[in-house]
Each structure stands twice: as structure tokens, then as C-alpha cells.
Amino acid sequence: MTATDSVKRAIRPNVPIAECLVRTALAVVIPTGIRWFIDQGTLGSPFLLYFPAVQAIATFLGWRWGVATALGSVVAGAWFFMPHMSGSPTALYNALLIGLFGVALAPMILMGHLLRQSVLENYERARQNEEFNRELQHRTKNSIQMVSALASQASKAPDPAAFYDKLAARLGALAKANELLRYGALSSCDMHDLISGALAPFARDQVxxxxxxxxxxxxxxxxxxxxxxxxxxxxxxxxxLSCSDGRVEIRWKTTGDEIELVWEERGGPPVSEPTRRGLGTRLITQQSQFRAVSLAFGSSGLTCHIKLFAVR
Structure with a gap:
């Protein structure tokens, strides 16, 4: 591991307040102790050793703690190392030293903060990329399983041409679902956009x-x-939807973290419950991501209730 890698690893997004206080105090105490041990501040600038300490705190903890360290350094340097002399020339000289110290520290604190923000942004991008890759792998695996399940019905289809038309339509719906989620980049999808995309191939004026x-x-x-x-x-x-007078009503409401959606057909021919459960029925009813699904076949048409999770 290089020195640069060590510095990057030392920069963390959320540092506890207690740790920030301790590190800030040490950034003032340690330079003060070293300077006192060397010459008790009798030679050179009283603030010389505080520069790297303030820079380090601004880089590792942010500009606010860098400013706090700078203020603590001013207090410590003025108290321990500035000569206690009377008269305006001495007071003016001390004020000038403190002012120059602050002017010199300002760009150092800014650069340290910008370096910290740059490292944290790189961490966040890396985390998002890793999460996106995991989601993409997960969705690719699910899509392959779905395509395999759809393609497995080919051997049971009496009319291959009709089957492949149906398969193409289902694959189109699957692609639309991935598009709505930006292929895993989004954590949810809007209900209006979802319904619009799913029913795009059908007579929208009847829905x-x-x-x-x-x-x-x-x-x-x-x-x-x-x-x-x-x-x-x-x-x-x-x-x-097989006749011009028919219509489909899709209603939904939210309760807490749950969405209850109702698909209700009206004005079409009477429908009866199928004698066998094909892939289409399983695509509606056997979804573990749904909390509950019910189908009702009546003389006025099919009614389907679906309960699923919502995102606030």
C-alpha cells in the first residue's frame, strides 16, 4: 500500500464527534509542546508548527474542524509564545502576525477540504458502481431465467408461429420493465409509467x-x-378488449407501504375460469414479489386484485 492509499483510507465520511474533538485538541497540543520543548517560542514565528496540523485536520475531518484547529492554534500561540509586552507597536505586530497566519491558513484549509470531498466522492462513485454491477448481474440472471421459462413452452405450443409472436410480446414487456428501472440503476419505478409501458401494445382508448x-x-x-x-x-x-364496446379500468390506492391494484374488465364477452393453469396464469398469480393476487371470472369480465410493495 502506498502513502497515497494510506491517506485515502484515513479519510472517512462520518467521523464521531468525540474523535474529532480529540484529534483537533491533539493538533493544537502536539505542535505547542514541540515548539515549547525546542525554544519556548523565542525564535522565529510562533505559529510555524501549526500549519501542517491545520492542513491535516482540514483534510481528514473537513473545513469546520480545520477552522477550529486554526482558532485553537491562535489562542495557544498567542498565549505561550508571543512576548507579553506593552505598547501599541508590540500589539500591532502581534495582530499582524495573527492576521498573516489566518491569511496563510485559509487556502490550506480550503485545499484540504476539497481534497477530502474529492476522495469521498470517489468512494461514493465506486460504491454506486459496485451496487449497480451487482444489480445488473441480478437482473440479468432473472431475465435469463424468465426467458428460459418462456422458451420452454415452445415444445407445448400447437402453432409455432403463434407461440413465437406471443414470446416476442412477452420479451418486449420484459425489456420495457428493465428500461423503466434503467436496467437496475433506479430503486423504483413510477406506477403511471409502468402501466403505460406494459399496456402500450393494446387499445389505449379502451383502458x-x-x-x-x-x-x-x-x-x-x-x-x-x-x-x-x-x-x-x-x-x-x-x-x-376483443370488442369495440369493451373497456378496462385499472385502479389503485396506497395504504402504508402497500399498493392495491385492481384490473377490472367491463363490456366484453363472458369469461370463465380456465381448466388448466398455463404460463400466462403463472405470470399473474405466482409472483413472490406480490403480497396477494386474486382472479375473479364473471359474466361481465375478469377482475384481478394485486397487492404489492410501494416506495415512499
């Missing part, structure tokens, strides 16, 4: 939405996009 502004937790965004896309596909083939 009515109503609900407050809220954000869906990151882990639930992709499952919800896939579920809404599947509901839209079914409605277009068998439900209310």
Missing part, C-alpha cells in the same frame, strides 16, 4: 386508469409489468 402518484418497489416492477401485459393479452384475445 382507463385512476390512482395516486406512487412508486413500485424495484423487485415488484418486472413482475407487475409481466402480469399487466398478460392481462392485456388475455383481454385482447378473449375479454373486453
Amino acid at each position: 382507463h386508469t385512476q390512482g395516486p402518484n406512487c412508486c413500485v418497489a424495484k423487485d415488484a416492477c418486472t413482475p407487475l409489468v409481466m402480469a399487466l401485459h398478460e392481462l392485456g393479452t388475455n383481454a385482447q384475445k378473449y375479454g373486453s
